[in-house]
Amino acid sequence: MTAGDPKVLKLERQLNLVSYLLSSRKPVPFSDIRGCVVGYDDDASPDAVEKRFDRDKADLRSIGVNIEYIASDPFGRAGYVIDPRGYFLRETKLEPEDAMLLAVLQRTLGVVDDNLGRNLKSALAKLTIDSQLPEPLRASVGEQHLLTLGRPDNDPGRRHVAMLGEAVGRRRRVSFRYHTVDANRTETRTVRPYGLGLSQGNWYLVGFDETRKPKGAVRQFRLDRVVNKVSVIDKKDDAYDVPDEFDIARFIEQEEFEIGEGTEVEVRIELDDVATWLLARRRRGAGTLEERPDGTGLFRVVIRSEEGLFRWLSEFGQRARIVEPKRLAVAFRERMSATRALYDDVPVSA
Numbered sequence: 001m002t003a004g005d006p007k008v009l010k011l012e013r014q015l016n017l018v019s020y021l022l023s024s025r026k027p028v029p030f031s032d033i034r035g036c037v038v039g040y041d042d043d044a045s046p047d048a049v050e051k052r053f054d055r056d057k058a059d060l061r062s063i064g065v066n067i068e069y070i071a072s073d074p075f076g077r078a079g080y081v082i083d084p085r086g087y088f089l090r091e092t093k094l095e096p097e098d099a100m101l102l103a104v105l106q107r108t109l110g111v112v113d114d115n116l117g118r119n120l121k122s123a124l125a126k127l128t129i130d131s132q133l134p135e136p137l138r139a140s141v142g143e144q145h146l147l148t149l150g151r152p153d154n155d156p157g158r159r160h161v162a163m164l165g166e167a168v169g170r171r172r173r174v175s176f177r178y179h180t181v182d183a184n185r186t187e188t189r190t191v192r193p194y195g196l197g198l199s200q201g202n203w204y205l206v207g208f209d210e211t212r213k214p215k216g217a218v219r220q221f222r223l224d225r226v227v228n229k230v231s232v233i234d235k236k237d238d239a240y241d242v243p244d245e246f247d248i249a250r251f252i253e254q255e256e257f258e259i260g261e262g263t264e265v266e267v268r269i270e271l272d273d274v275a276t277w278l279l280a281r282r283r284r285g286a287g288t289l290e291e292r293p294d295g296t297g298l299f300r301v302v303i304r305s306e307e308g309l310f311r312w313l314s315e316f317g318q319r320a321r322i323v324e325p326k327r328l329a330v331a332f333r334e335r336m337s338a339t340r341a342l343y344d345d346v347p348v349s350a
Contacts, residue, residue: 013039014056018065018082027070027079160223160230161196164205167232168193171239173210177227186227187211192240194218197252206251208240220251255286256308257301267309268324269299275319298323310335 008016020037021028033053034040040049057067066086071078160176167174174193179186192208203223210216271279273295280289280297287301299320303309310332313320318336322329 008039008042010056013037013052014060017053017056017067018060021067021080021082022084022087024081026075027073027077027081029079033080160205160226161203163230163232164193164223165196167230168195171241173233173235173238173240174207174230175233176230178221179225179227189221190233191219191221194242194246195248197248204252206248218251253284255284256312257303257305258286258308264302264304265306265325265328266300266302267322267328269301269313270321270323271297271299271316272319275316278316306331314339 016038017033017040020033030050030053034046034049040053042049044052060067065082067080067082069078069080164174166172172193173190175188175190177186178189188211190210191205192210193205194207195205197204197206204220205223206218206220208216209219212219276289276291276295276297279299280291283289287299290298290300292298306328309328313322313332314336322332
């Protein structure tokens with residue numbers, strides 16, 4: 001754009017003005033703006049250019065860019081200024097846990113390609129650039145060993161997230177007391193953490209459990225079942241490597257009944273038409289669903305956790321029933337009957 005060209009876009013003109021005022025170390029008189037800023041240097045009359053300048057000042061002030069006139073600075077100079085302290089945003093300070101969650105969100109949004117997704121990814125990237133996230137944990141996020149973001153502060157498992165996230169990034173073994181629901185007991189576990197993830201509102205740690213007999217095994221642990229604190233075994237010569245083939249999504253996206261230490265059991269479940277419709281849309285891939293012409297269905301699946309199956313199945317209420325094995329069918333009916341009995345004597349509000 002050359003001097004005297006009146007076809008400068010309004011936004012470009014205003015950006016030129018802001019840039020010029022911010023770069024100046026002294027108040028800028030209108031005569032300098034008139035002669036030096038592209039967009040105010042055309043052949044229009046001085047009165048027209050001044051009105052254009054006044055309109056631009058008003059527009060910029062409406063979005064928080066305050067252009068002020070100083071009658072005399074300490075050196076006796078007069079003109080227009082923009083105070084950088086009111087223009088630039090203050091540096092954002094994030095706690096390590098918050099920085100980790102933002103970094104994970106920014107990473108997991110990589111598949112979102114709409115306008116909102118692109119803008120959100122850009123904002124998150126800017127927030128995490130100057131964050132306090134330790135470098136090893138940044139690397140772990142980059143390798144996708146951490147997935148998705150957290151829950152409200154009242155989550156009993158979230159208090160362990162920051163420490164375990166640091167252990168993932170630094171490749172440090174951890175020890176904790178863990179309550180196993182199926183066995184209804186609490187045991188001490190020593191684990192090489194591979195990654196953290198969030199599934200259906202619950203945080204999980206996935207790692208190699210050294211206490212599993214006879215040679216250990218990869219297991220996942222729900223953090224709200226971790227009792228008391230997590231201890232990091234911080235021995236510098238005791239670091240480990242995460243297997244190249246490790247994929248946390250394969251573990252985190254499992255249904256609750258697939259997670260556990262019990263013997264594998266094949267289960268057949270009859271579903272009415274509503275439950276079949278719901279399962280067809282929410283199923284993550286476990287088992288096979290046979291949809292019949294009348295809308296009902298038969299779900300076949302291999303489970304490792306009976307307790308997890310009962311919790312998952314109870315969401316369907318009387319719309320689903322276990323057919324095989326008979327032992328589980330009886331146990332589930334008893335569970336549902338006991339649950340309904342809890343509310344038999346509860347008065348119904350009008």
